[in-house]
Amino acid sequence: MPSDEPLTAEHVLEFPGGYTRTTGPVIGRFLTELRAGRLVGVRTAEGRVLVPPLEYDPATGEPVTGEYVEVGPAGTVTACAWVPEPLDGHPLDRPFAWALIKLDGADTALVHAVDAGNPKAVAAGTRVWPVWRGERTGHITDLSCFAPEVTKIVSPVRSAYTLRAGGALGVFLEGIGRGVFVGGRCGGCGKVYVPYRLSCPECGLRIAERTELPGTGTVTTFAINNLPDPRAPEVPFVSAYILLDGADVPMIALVGGVPAHEVRHGMRVRAVWVPEDERTPSMASVRWFAPTGEPDVELS
Numbered sequence: 589m590p591s592d593e594p595l596t597a598e599h600v601l602e603f604p605g606g607y608t609r610t611t612g613p614v615i616g617r618f619l620t621e622l623r624a625g626r627l628v629g630v631r632t633a634e635g636r637v638l639v640p641p642l643e644y645d646p647a648t649g650e651p652v653t654g655e656y657v658e659v660g661p662a663g664t665v666t667a668c669a670w671v672p673e674p675l676d677g678h679p680l681d682r683p684f685a686w687a688l689i690k691l692d693g694a695d696t697a698l699v700h701a702v703d704a705g706n707p708k709a710v711a712a713g714t715r716v717w718p719v720w721r722g723e724r725t726g727h728i729t730d731l732s733c734f735a736p737e738v739t740k741i742v743s744p745v746r747s748a749y750t751l752r753a754g755g756a757l758g759v760f761l762e763g764i765g766r767g768v769f770v771g772g773r774c775g776g777c778g779k780v781y782v783p784y785r786l787s788c789p790e791c792g793l794r795i796a797e798r799t800e801l802p803g804t805g806t807v808t809t810f811a812i813n814n815l816p817d818p819r820a821p822e823v824p825f826v827s828a829y830i831l832l833d834g835a836d837v838p839m840i841a842l843v844g845g846v847p848a849h850e851v852r853h854g855m856r857v858r859a860v861w862v863p864e865d866e867r868t869p870s871m872a873s874v875r876w877f878a879p880t881g882e883p884d885v886e887l888s
């Protein structure tokens with residue numbers, strides 16, 4: 589039956605076991621040096637160093653000198669293209685960059701893969717170092733890839749210490765353990781400080797009178813935090829200065845039970861305590877402050 593479709597047939601060209609060819613003296617030297625873990629170029633009659641080496645200078649057509657020069661091992665990326673989805677046959681099975689890399693001491697750049705992790709980690713000017721294959725055979729793949737120079741490290745930091753609460757803080761935390769906020773009232777100016785303290789920063793008098801404050805207050809200022817904190821339930825979380833009713837200075841605490849973006853200045857809040865049998869003389873006994881639902885307070 590006649591058809592408009594052209595006649596086609598599918599073919600595969602393949603050399604089982606691979607196609608063997610000789611390298612010639614120049615590429616052969618380059619690959620032999622690779623097997624030994626070295627990178628070499630060849631010097632041209634004009635004194636330039638070609639990497640990878642060629643038998644003829646592409647600029648002049650003249651044969652190269654036969655003088656081999658060790659280059660690198662580090663180099664500088666002169667141009668690159670990010671490969672977000674590697675294909676079969678690519679040197680890496682994760683996203684990487686193809687880059688033109690000018691090895692130190694070379695006058696030309698070679699193409700190779702840079703294992704940079706993310707596209708922002710490689711650009712023209714990035715310094716890179718070779719990553720060698722464990723067992724080298726004298727093939728370009730003896731160079732697994734290049735990797736950006738190490739410019740930063742992450743060190744685990746942890747220090748454990750015991751903080752002794754001292755007199756005033758001890759009084760306050762003992763109150764927290766009982767589910768109350770203990771403040772101190774200055775006999776001179778009448779100001780109420782919470783947490784409880786031993787002397788008045790206004791008039792310098794020693795504070796003798798303790799007062800227990802309710803668990804309600806008003807948010808005076810707050811911050812939305814986007815870094816995780818073991819004391820906070822999730823990210824983002826809100827830490828706030830809360831002026832407890834009857835106090836003259838605010839105290840810092842978490843705000844919860846409300847989306848971070850709904851927290852406002854002047855919002856009325858109430859302390860949410862952990863269950864009574866879990867309370868200890870520590871701020872962990874106050875889970876956070878949650879909105880009471882009362883109208884906002886106008887802050888001066």
Ligand SMILES: [Zn+2]
Pocket residue numbers: 774775776777778779788789790791792793
């Ligand atoms: Zn005072």
